Amino acid sequence: MALKGDLHDFSLTQLLNLVHLAHKTGTLTVHGTNDQVSLSFSEGKLVYGQGGLTDGHLVSILRHTKHLTEEQARLLMSRPQANNDKELGLLLIHAGYLDQQTIVQAVQQYITDLVLRLFTWSEGSFQFFNGVLPPEDRITVHLDLQNLILEGARRMKEWETLQEEIPNLDLALKFTDRPDSRLRGINLTVEEWRVVSYVNPKNTIRQIAHTNRLSDVEIRRIVYGLMQSGVVEVVHLQGDTSPAGPRIMPIPRTPEQASLINRLIGRIRSL
Amino acid sequence: MAPQTVKMVITGPFNSGKTAFIRSVSEINVVSTERKISSPAERVKETTTVAMDFGRITVDQDLVLFLFGTPGQKRFDFMWEILSEGMLGFVVIVDSTRPETFREARFIMETFRAYAATPFVVAANKQDQEDAWSVEDLRIALRLDSDIRCVECVATDREKVKNVLLELLDSILVEINKDSPKP
Numbered sequence: 001m002a003l004k005g006d007l008h009d010f011s012l013t014q015l016l017n018l019v020h021l022a023h024k025t026g027t028l029t030v031h032g033t034n035d036q037v038s039l040s041f042s043e044g045k046l047v048y049g050q051g052g053l054t055d056g057h058l059v060s061i062l063r064h065t066k067h068l069t070e071e072q073a074r075l076l077m078s079r080p081q082a083n084n085d086k087e088l089g090l091l092l093i094h095a096g097y098l099d100q101q102t103i104v105q106a107v108q109q110y111i112t113d114l115v116l117r118l119f120t121w122s123e124g125s126f127q128f129f130n131g132v133l134p135p136e137d138r139i140t141v142h143l144d145l146q147n148l149i150l151e152g153a154r155r156m157k158e159w160e161t162l163q164e165e166i167p168n169l170d171l172a173l174k175f176t177d178r179p180d181s182r183l184r185g186i187n188l189t190v191e192e193w194r195v196v197s198y199v200n201p202k203n204t205i206r207q208i209a210h211t212n213r214l215s216d217v218e219i220r221r222i223v224y225g226l227m228q229s230g231v232v233e234v235v236h237l238q239g240d241t242s243p244a245g246p247r248i249m250p251i252p253r254t255p256e257q258a259s260l261i262n263r264l265i266g267r268i269r270s271l
Numbered sequence: 272m273a274p275q276t277v278k279m280v281i282t283g284p285f286n287s288g289k290t291a292f293i294r295s296v297s298e299i300n301v302v303s304t305e306r307k308i309s310s311p312a313e314r315v316k317e318t319t320t321v322a323m324d325f326g327r328i329t330v331d332q333d334l335v336l337f338l339f340g341t342p343g344q345k346r347f348d349f350m351w352e353i354l355s356e357g358m359l360g361f362v363v364i365v366d367s368t369r370p371e372t373f374r375e376a377r378f379i380m381e382t383f384r385a386y387a388a389t390p391f392v393v394a395a396n397k398q399d400q401e402d403a404w405s406v407e408d409l410r411i412a413l414r415l416d417s418d419i420r421c422v423e424c425v426a427t428d429r430e431k432v433k434n435v436l437l438e439l440l441d442s443i444l445v446e447i448n449k450d451s452p453k454p
Contacts, residue, residue, distance in 0.1 A: 002402045009371035010412065018411045164374055167381075233414075258447045260277065260334065261359075265440045267330040268433050271296060 003128035011161070012118050013152035015126060017228040020044045020145040027132040032124040037114055040134050046143040048134040049111035051118075058085035058103070058139060064113070065106040067098060084137040108141050112148070119152045146186050146229040153225025154189070162220040166227075166234075169206040169216065173199045173223065173232045186231065195222050201235050274329075278337040279439065280354050281324070282379055283364030284372040288396040288426035289340040290324050292364055295432040297326025297338060351379075355386040360439045364426065365413065367395045367403035373412050380413070390442035394424035394435045 003018075007030065015028065023044040030037050037051030050056025054064060059076050062068040068076070081087040092098045134140065156162060188196065191214065198208040209219035226232045281289045324340030339354050355361070361383050365376045376393075383391065393415060395406045404412065410421050422438050425431045 003404055003408055004402065005370035010373065014412070018408060021411045022407060164378075167378070227414075254447075258444060260275075261440050261444050261447065263330050263334055264277070264336055265437060265444075267328060267336070268296070268436050268440070271328070271429065271433055 003130075005126060007121055007124045007126060010126075011152075011156075012115075012121070013149055013156070013225075013228050015128075016115075016145045016149050016152065017230065019128075020149065021230060024128070024130070025133070026128055026130040027134070028126060028128045030118060030121070030124050030126045032121050037118055039111070039115065039118075040132070040140075042133065042140075042142075044145065046111060046115070046145055046148070047140040048138055049114040050134075051114050054110075056134075056138070057083070058088050058107075061110040062098075062103075062106055065109050067102065067106055085139045086137050089139055103139065104141060107139050108143060111141065111143060115148050116151065116155075119155050122158075146231075149229040150186065150188070150192070150225045153221060153228055156221055156224065159217060162217065162224055165224050166205070166220045169209065169219070170204050171234045172201045172204055173208075173226075174201050174235045175199060176230055176233050186229065191218070192222050192226065195219070196226070196231070199232055274331075274333050274335050276335045276337055278339055278358050279436070280339050280341060280358045280361040280383070281364060282341040282351070282361055282383060283394075283396075284366065284375040284379065286369075287364040287366045287372065287376070288424075289364050291426035292362070292394070292396070292424070292432055292435075293324045293326035293338045293340050295427060295429045296328060296436065298329060299327045351382060352386055355383055358387060358389055360389045360443050361387075361391045362394050362435055362439055363391060364394045364396050364424070365409060366397055367405075367409060368397050368400050370404065370412065373409075377413050390439065390446050391419070392435060392439045392442060393419065393421040394426075395421055396424045396426050398423045398431075399425045399428075 012030070018024070019028070019041050021044070025042050027038055027040045030039075035052060038049065038056075039046060040048040048056075054060035059068065059073050059082060063070070063073045076082055076088065079088070079091070081091050089100075089103050092103065093100055191212070194212045195208055195214075198211060205219060205223055208214075209216065212219075214222070223232070227234070281292055283289050324338075326338040326340075328336040328338070330336060339358075341351055341354055363376060363380045363383070366372055380391070380393070393409070393413065395403070395409050397403050398406075406421050406423055409415075413421075415421055420438050420442060422435050423431065424435050
């Protein structure tokens, strides 16, 4: 099944949330106006990225993170190991030039910068290629997407989108009960922590905003980030009548009703 | 004596396949109030439903099921509340190939949910097309609760449509059994 569309309709934050929740493995390519970025995921974790003017090889990454000068990068490119990142990494470690941790951190930094740059794109088409991973010789990492999703929501500026995502502030929030959703390891801002401390099915989003003196835009942005990163979900309060209008009571659930439904099932099966 | 009538509502964004869905199972020619589309933005098809589609399935001489399709264009949303009155349940049809309509599908789903506390299912339509998002991906994109069923659908395929309706009826049965007093 294809997973493709446009960032205008389905934002990068939503895409990362989808990859995270569905534990997807594959490569997401995003084509912007003048640029293309590829991000690879394994079981919902970000493992590799390539984009912009760089080829995604280790030399380019170390140049990007300023661990190599232009001259050093050019010299390394002439070595036979230059096209195999793992071999090149070992060469640099054995030569005592860089340690393993520095190399991994450089790759993490490069990929994180790529994603943060992608958050600034409001236009672009995307496609997810299931099961496609970077070549074997590339150095991969395991980056949790939750923090990146939160960062994406923090950078969100479009008021209309936020309003469409969270149209009603008179709903409550609860922590998700998914086993992989934990607050541990997530970097929250002070404001986000304040909101989290009031998450309770009895408190509406509006009440939480009022208590924390947050504007409608601020509370929507925070709640959107917490929802997309899988920390909280919306719950409908009992008696909630939104959107405005009388609530139509369901027809009574009786044994006679069950018999009626069974007759309908029988008829539809026979069509 | 006139037969008892019950109804289901078939809703979803513009051009999601509501009319085709009802046509696939209705025993009468669907009573459809279609008009030529005037807005260039919505001109992906020649006509659209401006009031409602209406289909019928006769169960027996005592019972008839009506299927009401809602108009897809937002400016006719005043009809939704009227149509939802007394419904057994509803089907939200989503065009799986058009992520630009997912946000609207979610809005429609939440609106109908607020109108009536009846069970509903999401029909992931156009699953026969190459660009269709999978049901699993749609679940996440539409933020569906785990207890809401999301079913593969091809609105022009009678068997697929029957399956969606059966899933909805089964959801209603589950609800009834939940509410019934235990011995």
